Amino acid sequence: MNLRNLVVYITSLLWLNLTDAKIGYFWHITDLHYDPFHSSREIHRGCKYNRGDTEHGHRAGRHRDHTCDSSWSLIQSAAAFMAERHPDTLEFVLWTGDILSSSMEHESEETKLEAVRNVTDVLSRTFSSQFVFPALGHNDPPPSRRLVDMWMQWLPTEALQTFETGGYYTIEQSRSKLRIVVLNSVLWAGGAAKTDGPHRGRSQWEWLEHVLSKARRKNEMVYLVAHAGPGVDERHNAGSSSAAGGGELTPTANTxxxxxxxxxxxxxAGQFYGHRHADTFRLVYSEGRPVSWALLGPSVTPRGAGSMSNPGLRLYKFDSNTGKVLDYTQYYLDVTNTRGEVHWAVEYNLTQYYGLREVSATSLDSLAKKIRNFHDRTTLTKYVTALRVRHVTDVSDCDAACTHVHFCAITRADFHEYRTCVRNPASALASRAPQIPAAVILYAFLILISC
Ligand SMILES: [Zn+2]
Structure with missing residues (x-):
C-alpha cells in the first residue's frame, strides 16, 4: 500500500466513524399492468391491445410475449423473487402506479378494484413487516374510500385524509430525517382527473409547497415519488403539447x-418515478448547475410503451439516517430467452455499471456527458442496453443524432429547452460549458494590462 492509498484508507475509516451511516434498503416497483384476462386473451386473441398489431414474432409461453401485459403468474414470480431477496434492513417499498393493464380501461369499476385488491394482497403478503407506499397512475382507479380501505394497512390517518380526496400524501419516517412525498401525477396530466384534488381548500401544488417548506424548517430530506415525473419521452416526439396525455404531465404542470x-x-434528496417503461434518469439544472436528479424505474410488465423491454425490479441502498441514496441493484427477467422457467437475475449495479463515485446530480451530469460522447460509445451502449432492460443489446442503430436526443432527454426536463436542444446540437454543447466568473475575467484583464 503506497502512502496515497494509506491516506485514502484512513480517511475513509474516519469518515465512516464520523458519519455513522445506517444502511437501509427499499424496493422501487412500477407499472405492473396486471391483466386478469391474460390467459384468455392469449388463447383466443393474443395480447394485441394496439390496432393493427397482429404479429407475435417471439410468442413462446406464458410470460414471453412483449405484446402482453403481466399475467398473474408474472406478478407472483416478481413477488416471490422480492421475498427471497429481502435484506434484513428493508425499510419500505415504493410502488409507483399503473397497477392495471391499459386493456382494462373499459372494465367496470368493480372489476378494476378487484384486480387492485389481488395485487395489494400479494404485496401485503410479500412485505408483511414493511410499509408499501403506493402512487396512482393513469391506468388506476381514482382515489376513493375503497382504495383507502385497501391501503390503510400501510398509510397513517393523516396520509389517508389527503389520499382520499386527492390521491397524494406524505409520510414522515419516525426514526430518521427522511420524508416521503407521494404525488398524484394524474392530476397534472390533464387526463382523466380534471380536479386538482383540493384538500381543505388546498390544491396539490399548494400542499406540495407547504410540505416542502415545512420539511426545510425541520431539516428533513425529501423523496419525491410519483407515477409520472417531469421531462419528455424522447421516443414519442414528446415535448410537443399534443404528446401530453396518456399520463404525461401537461406543459404547464411540467414547468x-x-x-x-x-x-x-x-x-x-431524490425523485423516483415510473411510467415510461424504461430505465433512465433526468436532471434538473439551476443556472447551469445540476441540482436535482430523478431515477425512473423500468416496468414489471414486458409490454413496452413505444419500445419493448424486459420486466425489471429495483432495490435501492440508502443511508436511512439522512435519506442519501447510495446505490441500487437492477434485477430483470429475460422474457424471450428463458427456457421454460422464470429466472429473475441481477442486471447491473448502478455505481459499478457506470463507474460512479456516488449518486448525485453532479455525478449523473458527468454520466450524461459520457453518454453523449460519440467517439467512445461504451457508456452509450450501456445506457441504451439498460434503457430497454437488456431486451436489445445491439445499439448500432443509435447514430449521432439518436445519441444527442438521449442526451437532450436526460438533461432538458423543460419541454421547450428539450426541443431547442434536439434542433441545435451545437448550442447544447456550448450551454453546459463551465462558466467563467466575471471576477476571473477582470483579474486576467488587469494582469494583462499591467504587463
Ligand atoms: Zn405504465
Whole structure:
C-alpha cells in the first residue's frame, strides 16, 4: 500500500466513524399492468391491445410475449423473487402506479378494484413487516374510500385524509430525517382527473409547497415519488403539447413542477418515478448547475410503451439516517430467452455499471456527458442496453443524432429547452460549458494590462 492509498484508507475509516451511516434498503416497483384476462386473451386473441398489431414474432409461453401485459403468474414470480431477496434492513417499498393493464380501461369499476385488491394482497403478503407506499397512475382507479380501505394497512390517518380526496400524501419516517412525498401525477396530466384534488381548500401544488417548506424548517430530506415525473419521452416526439396525455404531465404542470424542484433542491434528496417503461434518469439544472436528479424505474410488465423491454425490479441502498441514496441493484427477467422457467437475475449495479463515485446530480451530469460522447460509445451502449432492460443489446442503430436526443432527454426536463436542444446540437454543447466568473475575467484583464 503506497502512502496515497494509506491516506485514502484512513480517511475513509474516519469518515465512516464520523458519519455513522445506517444502511437501509427499499424496493422501487412500477407499472405492473396486471391483466386478469391474460390467459384468455392469449388463447383466443393474443395480447394485441394496439390496432393493427397482429404479429407475435417471439410468442413462446406464458410470460414471453412483449405484446402482453403481466399475467398473474408474472406478478407472483416478481413477488416471490422480492421475498427471497429481502435484506434484513428493508425499510419500505415504493410502488409507483399503473397497477392495471391499459386493456382494462373499459372494465367496470368493480372489476378494476378487484384486480387492485389481488395485487395489494400479494404485496401485503410479500412485505408483511414493511410499509408499501403506493402512487396512482393513469391506468388506476381514482382515489376513493375503497382504495383507502385497501391501503390503510400501510398509510397513517393523516396520509389517508389527503389520499382520499386527492390521491397524494406524505409520510414522515419516525426514526430518521427522511420524508416521503407521494404525488398524484394524474392530476397534472390533464387526463382523466380534471380536479386538482383540493384538500381543505388546498390544491396539490399548494400542499406540495407547504410540505416542502415545512420539511426545510425541520431539516428533513425529501423523496419525491410519483407515477409520472417531469421531462419528455424522447421516443414519442414528446415535448410537443399534443404528446401530453396518456399520463404525461401537461406543459404547464411540467414547468411548474420543475420550478418547485429548483426552489427546493436543497431539501429534495431524490425523485423516483415510473411510467415510461424504461430505465433512465433526468436532471434538473439551476443556472447551469445540476441540482436535482430523478431515477425512473423500468416496468414489471414486458409490454413496452413505444419500445419493448424486459420486466425489471429495483432495490435501492440508502443511508436511512439522512435519506442519501447510495446505490441500487437492477434485477430483470429475460422474457424471450428463458427456457421454460422464470429466472429473475441481477442486471447491473448502478455505481459499478457506470463507474460512479456516488449518486448525485453532479455525478449523473458527468454520466450524461459520457453518454453523449460519440467517439467512445461504451457508456452509450450501456445506457441504451439498460434503457430497454437488456431486451436489445445491439445499439448500432443509435447514430449521432439518436445519441444527442438521449442526451437532450436526460438533461432538458423543460419541454421547450428539450426541443431547442434536439434542433441545435451545437448550442447544447456550448450551454453546459463551465462558466467563467466575471471576477476571473477582470483579474486576467488587469494582469494583462499591467504587463
Ligand atoms: Zn405504465
Amino acid at each position: 411548474r413542477l420543475l420550478h418547485v424542484i429548483r426552489a427546493f433542491s436543497d431539501v429534495i
